[in-house]
Amino acid sequence: MIYKVVKNVIEATQGIEDNMTLMLGGFGLCGIPENCIAELVKKKTKGLTCISNNAGVDDFGIGLMLQQKQVKKMISSYVGENDEFERQMLTGELEVDLIPQGSLAERCRAGGAGIPAFYTPAGYGTEVAKDKEVRVFDGKPHILETALTADFAIVKAWKGDTAGNLIYKATARNFNPMMAMAGKITIAEVEELVPEGELDPNQIHTPGIFVQRIFQGERYEKRIEQVTVRSA
Amino acid sequence: MIYKVVKNVIEATQGIEDNMTLMLGGFGLCGIPENCIAELVKKKTKGLTCISNNAGVDDFGIGLMLQQKQVKKMISSYVGENDEFERQMLTGELEVDLIPQGSLAERCRAGGAGIPAFYTPAGYGTEVAKDKEVRVFDGKPHILETALTADFAIVKAWKGDTAGNLIYKATARNFNPMMAMAGKITIAEVEELVPEGELDPNQIHTPGIFVQRIFQGERYEKRIEQVTVRSA
């Protein structure tokens, strides 16, 4: 097997430079690569284009990078939980490309799967369709969407093995598998790293072929955005 | 939960009529829906268009349907293990649409995912590209491939639950998950049917939403095409 383990988050994020394009897994704060984000905040890498469904909150996740103005451009579907984000966007400090969530997921998958473009009905007739080719299939108009790739994709999994195979937990899976496919270099941080052969080959969500570096993260905070409970 | 269980293979295949389009999961004889194929052979449904990576062998799998001339058209990537198939194709009794294997898989997925068409480099410059749009992305020519769907998709899984969730075993997964997505009605036969809640929600390969009918099959023969062993 091919050994993908790196020593720590420092080694994992080596080579991430100013002005690169990064994909970051997660939905809201669920399933985000906390360790790598913290390291990028420490490294103060600037001018980044970040592809991520959301932009974290003001004091966690990608929000921490926004506070330091490390991000030049965000490519996301929803950025509603972040005041600093909205401020930077409205003043024009931050470029923002808002993409329908399904198109974002599929464009990442396409990037990893060698499919340069596909048609989708999402966004037809809206400002999302601006400058995009429209084609009618079966009487229904669709727009052409192109693949997304990144210099580095950074994903977070529940378990991983030394060959880079990943298993996610519950809804922390979200964008991680597609982004893992679409990175030129994909970094996986996992809660538990096990030797190859310990994960059931039938139950792996991301095959190790998509992962170039893996390490076990430390001290996951796993903050919850909207704690919602029912009365007992 | 939505209850998908049907009594038996007869109830499962109800509504499959002459001249319909069927998708059948499996790669070679691995992971094919043996029970449903046997029932179709018994029912003698004719004029079928079958979308399946292979066409079985002369005396098993879809080969049994070919012997009875139930198939009008095959849409496949490789049909090399079947003499009767080759005979019918060369005499023109059988229409055949040969498709690169990756394009076949992706076209089924696209059909299930509401993506009417996508670009792929596979087949560019070959007879597969005939009458297909060519477009250059990033300096490389691609051809436009369209989605495939079927009146019925028939898949075989290892385990399934009453809500239609499926788990496949090893390489018997192959085309089954994409075809499950692409059937107007999807029939799943499984080796073991369990009550909802018994399968780990994190380890399901095909979510039940894609499956309309499920039943536990009988007497799986699971024939091996090429028994290959090493010396002890």
Add this chain to the structure above:
Amino acid sequence: MLDKNQIAQRIAQEIQNNWYVNLGIGIPTLVANYVPKGINVEFQSENGVLGMGPFPFEGDEDADLINAGKQTITTLPGAVFFDSATSFAMIRGQHVQLTVLGAMEVAENGDIANWKIPDKMVKGMGGAMDLVASAENIIVAMMHTNKKGESKLLKNCTLPLTGVGCVKKVVTNLCVLEIKNNAFYLIERAPGVSVEEIKNATEGTLIIEGNIPEMVF
């Protein structure tokens, strides 16, 4: 006039047996509380879960288990998790039978605007554009008028669109409307609300055919 819970309750009556349903944030989320007895339904959340159950009891929250509104949830037996691409394959591929979502504006041709107020609110469309572009059944849950009393059921949307010609049914605090032939067809009135009130609150073309019954809960 209906309150938010009653709007949700009225929408729940539209759910048919064995449907998969996607509920948006806000009033739509409340629909899950009012599914009629005997109706089997599975709720999908586009962040990657089918078979959502109620919110957890305090202390049972799991950071790895949330809905698209980022709220902690639970799952029911038979639930399944999947990635975002598969989730939108379900939505785009029309495997989800009903989408319920909120709106800022709906037009008489079925256009919907619910994601952006230029220069003011730019949170993003999330999954809404995929949902409205693909769903066979879309029910919009909304207030009939805005805080200034202006109609939100218009001849043409004034805000950036989320989708074109896709809304088939609207349930507001005042009534149930069906959209066809470029008009709002009045189907039911909220208890105690007159046809006249509805007329006055609707800017778009309103068609009133015969006697309009009150809703029955």
Add this chain to the structure above:
Amino acid sequence: MLDKNQIAQRIAQEIQNNWYVNLGIGIPTLVANYVPKGINVEFQSENGVLGMGPFPFEGDEDADLINAGKQTITTLPGAVFFDSATSFAMIRGQHVQLTVLGAMEVAENGDIANWKIPDKMVKGMGGAMDLVASAENIIVAMMHTNKKGESKLLKNCTLPLTGVGCVKKVVTNLCVLEIKNNAFYLIERAPGVSVEEIKNATEGTLIIEGNIPEMVF
């Protein structure tokens, strides 16, 4: 002159550390037997497995565990199974570093024909078209001539193409060739085979630069 096993052995020398490799049916399958010591490699089979091991011992065959040639196989620790769409995502997305496959004809511009003889053999292309259209490194394993002694390394392919301009390297029973600038560049001779013999067996443009070494095993 090399036999099939020696062709496989020579190709195995091309494998670099930490490569994912897809081996076609026939001679390419044999390559797995000759991976040099110290080279980590994982074999992908396009029907849905990464981390293939050797064939099973008799009695250990599993009908649910086969390779793309429909042969029973085993897996190594760290293996993973996946569906056909994901498998070709790996291939099309260039995550597989090397593809080794057989051919009926290869042309000096890198065209390859290996799937069809019109009116005679029409088994289908299987995954070959996806593999050749996407792989960054393609090595073709083939006999230099056909049974009639005619060259299979041509100016132009005569059979229906599998892919255009994609083959970069060919290992035959006679030699190793690199394809560039619309020509076959002779790199190595099989032990005991003369440059003259290779010339005579090659219809396409053959470039011979300097002294051509014999292969070293």
